[in-house]
Amino acid sequence: MTDTTDRCFDLVFNNAVVFDGVDVCNGTMSVGISDGVIARISSGQLTGVRTVDASGHWLSPGLIDSHVHMFDPINCVDEPSMARYLDETLPKYLRALLESGVTTIKSVGDPVPELIEARRRLAGGIYTGPNLLMTGTGISAAGGHPGLTIYGSNEWYRRRAVGEVETPQDARARVGEMADLGADAIKVLYQGGCPCHGGTDYLWHGVVPIVRLKRTALEAAIDESHRRGLKVTVHTFEEDRAIEVLEAGADGLEHGVVGQDFADDRLLELLLRNDASYIPTLWIYSTPASYRNLARVRDAGARIVLGTDSFSPEIRIEGIDAGYYGSNSIVEAERMAEAGLAPIEVMRAATSAAAIHLGRTDLGIVADGKRADLILLAGDPTANLGALKNPIMVISNGRVVHERGSAKSSS
Numbered sequence: 507m508t509d510t511t512d513r514c515f516d517l518v519f520n521n522a523v524v525f526d527g528v529d530v531c532n533g534t535m536s537v538g539i540s541d542g543v544i545a546r547i548s549s550g551q552l553t554g555v556r557t558v559d560a561s562g563h564w565l566s567p568g569l570i571d572s573h574v575h576m577f578d579p580i581n582c583v584d585e586p587s588m589a590r591y592l593d594e595t596l597p598k599y600l601r602a603l604l605e606s607g608v609t610t611i612k613s614v615g616d617p618v619p620e621l622i623e624a625r626r627r628l629a630g631g632i633y634t635g636p637n638l639l640m641t642g643t644g645i646s647a648a649g650g651h652p653g654l655t656i657y658g659s660n661e662w663y664r665r666r667a668v669g670e671v672e673t674p675q676d677a678r679a680r681v682g683e684m685a686d687l688g689a690d691a692i693k694v695l696y697q698g699g700c701p702c703h704g705g706t707d708y709l710w711h712g713v714v715p716i717v718r719l720k721r722t723a724l725e726a727a728i729d730e731s732h733r734r735g736l737k738v739t740v741h742t743f744e745e746d747r748a749i750e751v752l753e754a755g756a757d758g759l760e761h762g763v764v765g766q767d768f769a770d771d772r773l774l775e776l777l778l779r780n781d782a783s784y785i786p787t788l789w790i791y792s793t794p795a796s797y798r799n800l801a802r803v804r805d806a807g808a809r810i811v812l813g814t815d816s817f818s819p820e821i822r823i824e825g826i827d828a829g830y831y832g833s834n835s836i837v838e839a840e841r842m843a844e845a846g847l848a849p850i851e852v853m854r855a856a857t858s859a860a861a862i863h864l865g866r867t868d869l870g871i872v873a874d875g876k877r878a879d880l881i882l883l884a885g886d887p888t889a890n891l892g893a894l895k896n897p898i899m900v901i902s903n904g905r906v907v908h909e910r911g912s913a914k915s916s917s
Contacts (some may be wrong), residue, residue, distance in 0.1 A: 570820060579657050768799055
């Protein structure tokens with residue numbers, strides 16, 4: 507609609523083509539931002555303390571990466587090394603995410619004391635970075651993944667970053683602990699990312715023997731999470747395990763099914779029944795079966811969400827390039843398109859669908875009253891995902907946090 511007021515907003519983008527998180531708006535639009543939120547969307551011109559002429563450019567919700575690990579289990583081995591990481595290294599990684607247009611991340615299994623400290627520094631302006639959501643520790647079997655795998659040689663870190671349980675009572679207690687610490691969701695690791703090795707035993711990357719979480723503990727964790735109003739997303743690898751997770755009421759599958767094609771439609775039916783999300787993490791599990799399974803999830807109409815499983819570049823896993831925060835999110839988007847998703851479907855997975863998965867009605871949409879997390883792009887990302895690279899501007903909570911000077915503005 508045409509704006510009829512003379513209000514002056516904090517920041518205005520005039521004449522932009524807008525992807526609102528679901529569809530492309532007709533014509534060009536102007537967006538006014540004040541106090542960290544989108545305050546007006548208009549077909550006419552708006553006035554701001556800073557006004558950007560976005561003619562020929564595209565405005566989109568900022569990207570959401572729903573599966574990241576932000577800390578370093580290799581080099582953070584005690585309080586002093588962790589303090590250095592918090593002071594010197596983590597700020598660079600958070601900045602890199604913003605510079606790639608990622609304005610919200612969900613940490614799914616990092617050391618809890620440091621997550622809380624990172625949130626404090628972000629809120630206090632000590633850090634500049636994305637909106638940081640967290641599950642806290644991942645809930646896993648004692649002697650499972652990642653306790654004996656990624657964290658196996660670092661007991662100090664392991665105690666801070668993974669909640670190992672054996673009984674349903676243990677699982678409920680861990681959920682309660684994370685809920686009381688302010689977790690935004692709960693992550694359960696039902697099995698390691700590894701081929702089955704008979705019964706409940708697995709070999710992680712063909713080397714480390716680990717065990718799978720008991721189903722009774724899985725069910726207790728999901729029930730307790732739902733009782734506390736928290737969604738549960740679960741790490742799986744095989745189809746049978748993913749089905750068991752969804753039968754128990756899970757709200758999302760992290761990785762989904764990696765090493766085999768879906769045998770039938772049962773998993774797809776359960777995704778739809780639960781209104782659950784499928785987070786394929788193709789950046790790390792780029793297997794032919796992963797691509798084919800993602801295409802079937804799309805065809806079934808289940809929710810697909812972008813998540814990378816990015817981790818600290820210091821970690822070295824055979825056959826996996828650690829990449830870099832932010833750029834991995836763009837690679838994930840491109841691989842989702844290679845699996846057959848249209849660019850606009852990938853953009854939904856990285857914005858509005860991700861917000862639904864996170865349970866956040868204020869994110870992932872360009873609309874009045876929503877949090878002003880936006881990216882300004884030179885091209886149309888709904889036609890070509892290459893347009894996501896090198897955003898012209900990144901806006902986080904209403905503030906320009908990154909720009910490369912291609913848009914004309916006045917103040």
